[in-house]
Amino acid sequence: MNISRRLNRLAELVTEGSRLADVGTDHGYVPLCLCREKKIPSAIAMDINKGPLERAKSHIAEAGLTAYIETRLSDGLHELKRGEADTVLIAGMGGALMMRILSEGEPALTGVRELVLQPQSEIGDVRRWLGSHGWHIIKEDILLDEGKYYPMFKAVPGEAEDYTEAEYRFGKLEMQESPEVLADFLRKRLEVNRQIAAGLPENGEERIAARRAEVAAEIRLLTEVLQGIENL
Structure with a gap:
């Protein structure tokens, strides 16, 4: 089948x-x-x-x-x-x-x-x-x-x-059976978040500042996991 x-x-x-x-x-x-x-x-x-x-x-x-x-x-x-x-x-x-x-x-x-x-x-x-x-x-x-x-x-x-x-x-990561696929997924997600960050205004209302902080936190997290995969 x-x-x-x-x-x-x-x-x-x-x-x-x-x-x-x-x-x-x-x-x-x-x-x-x-x-x-x-x-x-x-x-x-x-x-x-x-x-x-x-x-x-x-x-x-x-x-x-x-x-x-x-x-x-x-x-x-x-x-x-x-x-x-x-x-x-x-x-x-x-x-x-x-x-x-x-x-x-x-x-x-x-x-x-x-x-x-x-x-x-x-x-x-x-x-x-x-x-x-x-x-x-x-x-x-x-x-x-x-x-x-x-x-x-x-x-x-x-x-x-x-x-x-x-x-x-x-x-x-130690349980992950396909770390190379996870790394590819994370790299693509990281690139998307970097593009979002680049498109947000440097200064703006509170809502924009909160969004910038959210995206920055996501970038840090993705970078951390990618570094962990590289160290496996």
């Missing part, structure tokens, strides 16, 4: 032999790929929307995997029962929505051995949520796929380490 590099990398982060719950499964490609390759014994493909779930169900039937992959209409984790999954995968959505799903679904996470997450925004906030709710990040990665960067990580139950602001924003 040909799936995107992003989905393929997410599938690789799922521990072999795990029972998977794929939240927001869309077309069901990740559980299909893993079950077809016999890397996992079973999966629950979940989505809040009937249309994508019907398409996933059709793909599963075409692959002859109906006995291994169950489709389930669900708002987040609401329809996942305690003990049904070892791995929960949530990807391709904003961080705020991801944190709501995790918060509302905490009872269903009892017994889950790992979370594989790929938030599209508020990534630092998702890392903070994990640390304050009994999850410890053990693996970080970032992927460039069709011109877009996709940070993703794996977390397991346990007490989180202390994080700096830079680590909340961009992850702990």
Whole structure:
């Protein structure tokens, strides 16, 4: 099965032999790929929307995997029962929505051995949520796929380490599997911020001064992380 590099990398982060719950499964490609390759014994493909779930169900039937992959209409984790999954995968959505799903679904996470997450925004906030709710990040990665960067990580139950602001924003460098991709992402972001700084007036109202300070802080943070990558 040909799936995107992003989905393929997410599938690789799922521990072999795990029972998977794929939240927001869309077309069901990740559980299909893993079950077809016999890397996992079973999966629950979940989505809040009937249309994508019907398409996933059709793909599963075409692959002859109906006995291994169950489709389930669900708002987040609401329809996942305690003990049904070892791995929960949530990807391709904003961080705020991801944190709501995790918060509302905490009872269903009892017994889950790992979370594989790929938030599209508020990534630092998702890392903070994990640390304050009994999850410890053990693996970080970032992927460039069709011109877009996709940070993703794996977390397991346990007490989180202390994080700096830079680590909340961009992850702990010693856990990063693709430091060269992260460095490229940071350089581009640094250049954007330098262009913003150059375009802001030297003097101006309080709002402009606040914006200048914000951009300067971002530049310092990006420079700090890039230096850390260079020292790996």
